Amino acid sequence: xxxxxxxxxxxxxxxxxxxxxxxxxxxxxxxxxxxxxxxxxxxxxxxxxxxxxxxxxxxxxxxxxxxxxxxxxxxxxxxxxxxxxxxxxxxxxxxxxxxxxxxxxxxxxxxxxxxxxxxxxxxxxxxxxxxxxxxxxxxxxxxxxxxxxxxxxxxxxxxxxxxxxxxxxxxxxxxxxxxxxxxxxxxxxxxxxxxxxxxxxxxxxxxxxxxxxxxxxxxxxxxxxxxxxxxxxxxxxxxxxxxxxxxxxxxxxxxxxxxxxxxxxxxxxxxxxxxxxxxxxxxxxxxxxxxxxxxxxxxxxxxxxxxxxxxxxxxxxxxxxxxxxxxxxxxxxxxxxxxxxxxxxxxxxxxxxxxxxxxxx
Numbered sequence: 001x002x003x004x005x006x007x008x009x010x011x012x013x014x015x016x017x018x019x020x021x022x023x024x025x026x027x028x029x030x031x032x033x034x035x036x037x038x039x040x041x042x043x044x045x046x047x048x049x050x051x052x053x054x055x056x057x058x059x060x061x062x063x064x065x066x067x068x069x070x071x072x073x074x075x076x077x078x079x080x081x082x083x084x085x086x087x088x089x090x091x092x093x094x095x096x097x098x099x100x101x102x103x104x105x106x107x108x109x110x111x112x113x114x115x116x117x118x119x120x121x122x123x124x125x126x127x128x129x130x131x132x133x134x135x136x137x138x139x140x141x142x143x144x145x146x147x148x149x150x151x152x153x154x155x156x157x158x159x160x161x162x163x164x165x166x167x168x169x170x171x172x173x174x175x176x177x178x179x180x181x182x183x184x185x186x187x188x189x190x191x192x193x194x195x196x197x198x199x200x201x202x203x204x205x206x207x208x209x210x211x212x213x214x215x216x217x218x219x220x221x222x223x224x225x226x227x228x229x230x231x232x233x234x235x236x237x238x239x240x241x242x243x244x245x246x247x248x249x250x251x252x253x254x255x256x257x258x259x260x261x262x263x264x265x266x267x268x269x270x271x272x273x274x275x276x277x278x279x280x281x282x283x284x285x286x287x288x289x290x291x292x293x294x295x296x297x298x299x300x301x302x303x304x305x306x307x308x309x310x311x312x313x314x315x316x317x318x319x320x321x322x323x324x325x326x327x328x329x330x331x332x333x334x335x336x337x338x339x340x341x342x343x344x345x346x347x348x349x350x351x352x353x354x355x356x357x358x359x360x361x
Contacts, residue, residue, distance in 0.1 A: 120134055126171050127172060128168070131150070132150050133149045133150070134150055136153060136178050136356070137178045137182060137356050139182045139353065139355070141348075141351060142189075142352075150170070150173060153177055153178050153181045154173055156177075156184070156233070157177065157233070158229075162224050184236060186349060186352050187345060187348060190243065191242070191243040196239060198239050202242075210237070216231045244341050247341075248340045248344070250336045251333070252333070252334065252337050253329070253330045253333040255330050256327055259319035267320070268317060271313070271314070274319040275313050278314050278318060281323070281326045282298075282300040285298040285299070299325055300325055303324070304322060304325075307321065
């Protein structure tokens, strides 16, 4: 089940942090190529007699192995290696992440690592039922600080029962899940500040539109969740859509429907239905009175210039070509909508930061 529609739910990963020198990576590749080249040279056929050839493979293998070991040892001394964060922290550490602007449509975070007063979750991957209200994150937005518990994050996308381990403990949510929760909360606070409030009817309509059903019990059963959690998630999504509709000025488009394929498979067969399909998509580009294109340089006229089209006749192939044009226009429009929404959300997140007390993967 999709999470509320913030533009970056799976873009920000914090469970593994690597610092890699790009130049070093290139050098390592060059050295690897050099080692392989040396090995290739050494393993080239010689012109010695057959008896000496039998002994060569072992000698070559030893020399090649020594060369690789020597060069790899030299590389390891001169170049930094990736530093990976383990799934559970073994020492007390808090991570402060400033939620900042987008790169290529996704959100990234600036990380500041440092020792702190210690966290009850340090070095752990699970908690008991009595620890579910332990704070896993604290975020500040517009000067107001809010604590987030393990229970909050779990209930935002699942149920406690589904998250329960065989031994009765609960897995600590990942840092990414905690951040997703915070991002959604910040967007929801903005919707609240703007007075956006969706009704039960709005929620039901949104569920019908996106999931094909407003039977929350049935939806919950399908996703192994409880109906209250499902309804809450859908309400959040509907609220975010209402916020997006309010702040995004680019007019959203409707995806075109592909033409119906001919029953006999003959793509060149013509019909009035295909002609109507094309003309409806082309809109003002078609001159019905003169039974042709108004101009030859229009988007549809250019794309369909090799097809014969009239008011009452066109082929399936021509209709399919028109569909491709329509879908490209739809895709371009929706990309602009998505970009504008992402920019808006990033603007909100630039005013917030979050402190995590666990970096469980």
